[in-house]
Amino acid sequence: xxxxxxxxxxxxxxxxxxxxxxxxxxxxxxxxxxxxxxxxxxxxxxxxxxxxxxxxxxxxxxxxxxxxxxxxxxxxxxxxxxxxxxxxxxxxxxxxxxxxxxxxxxxxxxxxxxxxxxxxxxxxxxxxxxxxxxxxxxxxxxxxxxxxxxxxxxxxxxxxxxxxxxxxxxxxxxxxxxxxxxxxxxxxxxxxxxxxxx
Amino acid sequence: xxxxxxxxxxxxxxxxxxxxxxxxxxxxxxxxxxxxxxxxxxxxxxxxxxxxxxxxxxxxxxxxxxxxxxxxxxxxxxxxxxxxxxxxxxxxxxxxxxxxxxxxxxxxxxxxxxxxxxxxxxxxxxxxxxxxxxxxxxxxxxxxxxxxxxxxxxxxxxxxxxxxxxxxxxxxxxxxxxxxxxxxxxxxxxxxxxxxxxxxxxxxxxxxxxxxxxxxxxxxxxxxxxxxxxxxxxxxxxxxxxxxxxxxxxxxxxxxxxxxxxxxxxxxxxxxxxxxxxxxxxxxxxxxxxxxxxxxxxxxxxxxxxxxxxxxxxxxxxxxxxxxxxxxxxxxxxxxxxxxxxxxxxxxxxxxxxxxxxxxxxxxxxxxxxxxxxxxxxxxxxxxxxxxxxxxxxxxxxxxxxxxxxxxxxxxxxxxxxxxxxxxxxxxxxxxxxxxxxxxxxxxxxxxxxxxxxxxxxxxxxxxxxxxxxxxxxxxxxxxxxxxxxxxxxxxxxxxxxxxxxxxxxxxxxxxxxxxxxxxxxxxxxxxxxxxxxxxxxxx
Numbered sequence: 001x002x003x004x005x006x007x008x009x010x011x012x013x014x015x016x017x018x019x020x021x022x023x024x025x026x027x028x029x030x031x032x033x034x035x036x037x038x039x040x041x042x043x044x045x046x047x048x049x050x051x052x053x054x055x056x057x058x059x060x061x062x063x064x065x066x067x068x069x070x071x072x073x074x075x076x077x078x079x080x081x082x083x084x085x086x087x088x089x090x091x092x093x094x095x096x097x098x099x100x101x102x103x104x105x106x107x108x109x110x111x112x113x114x115x116x117x118x119x120x121x122x123x124x125x126x127x128x129x130x131x132x133x134x135x136x137x138x139x140x141x142x143x144x145x146x147x148x149x150x151x152x153x154x155x156x157x158x159x160x161x162x163x164x165x166x167x168x169x170x171x172x173x174x175x176x177x178x179x180x181x182x183x184x185x186x187x188x189x190x191x192x193x194x195x196x197x198x
Numbered sequence: 199x200x201x202x203x204x205x206x207x208x209x210x211x212x213x214x215x216x217x218x219x220x221x222x223x224x225x226x227x228x229x230x231x232x233x234x235x236x237x238x239x240x241x242x243x244x245x246x247x248x249x250x251x252x253x254x255x256x257x258x259x260x261x262x263x264x265x266x267x268x269x270x271x272x273x274x275x276x277x278x279x280x281x282x283x284x285x286x287x288x289x290x291x292x293x294x295x296x297x298x299x300x301x302x303x304x305x306x307x308x309x310x311x312x313x314x315x316x317x318x319x320x321x322x323x324x325x326x327x328x329x330x331x332x333x334x335x336x337x338x339x340x341x342x343x344x345x346x347x348x349x350x351x352x353x354x355x356x357x358x359x360x361x362x363x364x365x366x367x368x369x370x371x372x373x374x375x376x377x378x379x380x381x382x383x384x385x386x387x388x389x390x391x392x393x394x395x396x397x398x399x400x401x402x403x404x405x406x407x408x409x410x411x412x413x414x415x416x417x418x419x420x421x422x423x424x425x426x427x428x429x430x431x432x433x434x435x436x437x438x439x440x441x442x443x444x445x446x447x448x449x450x451x452x453x454x455x456x457x458x459x460x461x462x463x464x465x466x467x468x469x470x471x472x473x474x475x476x477x478x479x480x481x482x483x484x485x486x487x488x489x490x491x492x493x494x495x496x497x498x499x500x501x502x503x504x505x506x507x508x509x510x511x512x513x514x515x516x517x518x519x520x521x522x523x524x525x526x527x528x529x530x531x532x533x534x535x536x537x538x539x540x541x542x543x544x545x546x547x548x549x550x551x552x553x554x555x556x557x558x559x560x561x562x563x564x565x566x567x568x569x570x571x572x573x574x575x576x577x578x579x580x581x582x583x584x585x586x587x588x589x590x591x592x593x594x595x596x597x598x599x600x601x602x603x604x605x606x607x608x609x610x611x612x613x614x615x616x617x618x619x620x621x622x623x624x625x626x627x628x629x630x631x632x633x634x635x636x637x638x639x640x641x642x643x644x645x646x647x648x649x650x651x652x653x654x655x656x657x658x659x660x661x662x663x664x665x666x667x668x669x670x671x672x673x674x675x676x677x678x679x680x681x682x683x684x685x686x687x688x689x690x691x692x693x694x695x696x697x698x699x700x701x702x703x704x705x706x707x708x709x710x711x712x713x714x715x716x717x718x719x720x721x722x723x724x725x726x727x728x729x730x731x732x733x734x735x736x737x738x
Binding site: 128 | 302303306363366367368370371374375376401402403404405406408409410412413416420421422423424426429430431432435439
């Protein structure tokens with residue numbers, strides 16, 4: 001009986017569609033719903049921006065600081081790719097290293113964002129100061145929350161890597177985390193462009 | 199899992215329905231029973247509302263209480279009954295119909311269900327702290343100014359939306375990756391097609407509602423200014439976000455029902471389904487078109503007149519795929535060998551009542567008509583013909599159709615038919631007079647009304663109580679037959695879809711042998727050989 005069960009489970013995991021593992025398909029579907037969630041918050045921001053194209057508080061935004069932050073997040077996507085490449089070649093130590101680096105860069109981004117928020121609050125731009133402030137902090141805050149969740153996810157993946165759950169044949173878990181992390185990164189690029197550069 | 203644990207789990211143990219269990223069949227029953235419980239609560243609220251409206255004047259409820267009951271009636275019926283009951287049926291039957299052993303993500307599946315009871319309790323607990331009172335639409339600024347219960351309402355709806363999104367991820371992945379060998383997309387049963395279309399729609403539309411509810415919650419809790427008009431906030435923005443979700447939600451509530459109807463007609467007409475691909479494509483067409491019509495709810499909200507026309511046109515176009523379905527069903531039963539079992543009666547009731555709901559929807563999509571009957575009882579009658587005459591009839595049709603599969607027992611036909619006729623008469627008696635009252639100008643969502651509308655309201659109240667009574671034979675039948683009904687056998691309806699090719703109830707992991715798709719699921723009556731030679735239908 002136990003032999004039969006394990007055979008079934010292999011079969012169960014073998015399911016493929018569009019050339020995708022079922023777990024990857026699940027994450028893609030989750031991310032598509034996340035696009036719509038951010039779409040809703042972004043629509044709020046843009047709607048109020050269109051109603052009032054040049055709010056006074058826009059001038060308070062520090063594009064240089066946030067530009068550096070954006071660069072940090074981009075590099076963190078690169079380290080995820082390097083980590084995945086490492087485990088695909090069976091190098092678990094490099095995977096652990098790069099996941100750790102990703103977590104550090106993510107934390108760096110959050111620190112930069114925290115610094116930005118504190119500065120803006122000091123200059124009087126808050127959640128309650130104007131519709132612009134409300135939508136700015138809500139949108140970027142929810143993105144920050146996603147980065148935080150990503151750091152926790154990276155931590156779980158790192159732990160699994162450290163105890164030897166991944167090797168050159170089994171690395172889907174790393175890929176799943178990577179999909180999420182790249183998604184959070186791409187959302188930031190869209191937000192950076194639409195909030196800071198326009 | 200050890201052998202002992204597996205054998206222990208195979209025992210028909212009712213206690214497992216109250217535990218964290220990852221078997222899709224247990225979860226399906228958990229969904230169906232829980233949501234039916236909420237249906238009864240929503241129905242009790244409706245009967246309270248109808249009692250108040252039986253006569254002009256405010257005799258039972260005051261205005262605030264009326265608004266709270268009304269808001270929670272709508273919210274419970276939509277978010278805790280119709281939307282999750284489909285998830286329950288999808289859970290139980292999609293893996294069986296595609297020959298899979300379970301859903302793609304069993305743990306996620308259990309989590310989707312277990313979000314529902316706490317969310318329901320949070321919504322109902324709001325009655326103790328000043329319940330939500332701004333309607334299920336939660337229009338701002340009403341919903342920002344409402345008492346604390348409105349925050350609980352928002353939290354509850356966010357939880358239910360999350361459950362719905364997780365369920366949809368599971369449905370899509372299961373259908374795409376876990377079909378039996380040999381089962382292509384054009385072999386999928388139409389219920390599976392409709393759930394696939396529904397799930398895709400949930401994934402696109404529901405997160406938008408979550409985002410909107412976050413904005414309302416932020417305004418209420420943190421003091422943001424999204425909907426604060428003096429500070430530059432815009433209440434119309436909420437309406438756009440809300441209907442971007444809630445119009446697709448209408449199709450989320452009806453498409454799975456259409457899928458069930460498409461299963462029932464071929465079986466009880468002993469004919470292949472007419473227009474299989476047309477029905478499958480029309481589900482997808484509805485789910486895509488459904489995303490483009492939302493502003494027809496806002497014709498009277500002061501939108502740019504030039505923008506109204508495109509929304510009117512897309513709304514009317516939806517009648518085309520819907521009509522394709524209705525004519526395909528008629529083509530299926532045309533010249534068939536009909537047997538009028540309870541599920542068949544509910545399916546026929548579905549067509550007749552959904553048609554009334556659907557056609558009055560075209561009236562409402564037309565801008566000049568809409569401006570006149572907006573926010574009148576005409577709208578109430580329209581939406582209840584779609585959601586009660588339509589969706590709820592389809593739920594009942596599905597519950598009776600699959601009852602022998604889930605319980606292994608046959609329900610009592612006489613009680614079933616009594617239920618159908620009470621339900622059918624009750625629905626028409628409740629909602630037909632509302633069309634007239636609405637056309638004569640009776641506004642909705644008001645605790646009192648002018649004396650000239652008294653007779654219509656009395657009729658509607660009698661109908662509503664008939665509907666309340668109609669659930670009694672159903673409940674009695676469902677509970678007593680589960681214990682004492684005659685054994686149903688694996689395939690009492692002689693149906694061809696895969697869920698009937700295993701025992702009733704199905705064993706753990708569904709099939710003794712891994713099923714392989716060998717014939718199309720709607721090959722009824724093509725030749726004597728094509729009829730499956732299983733035990734004849736019980737009952738009549």
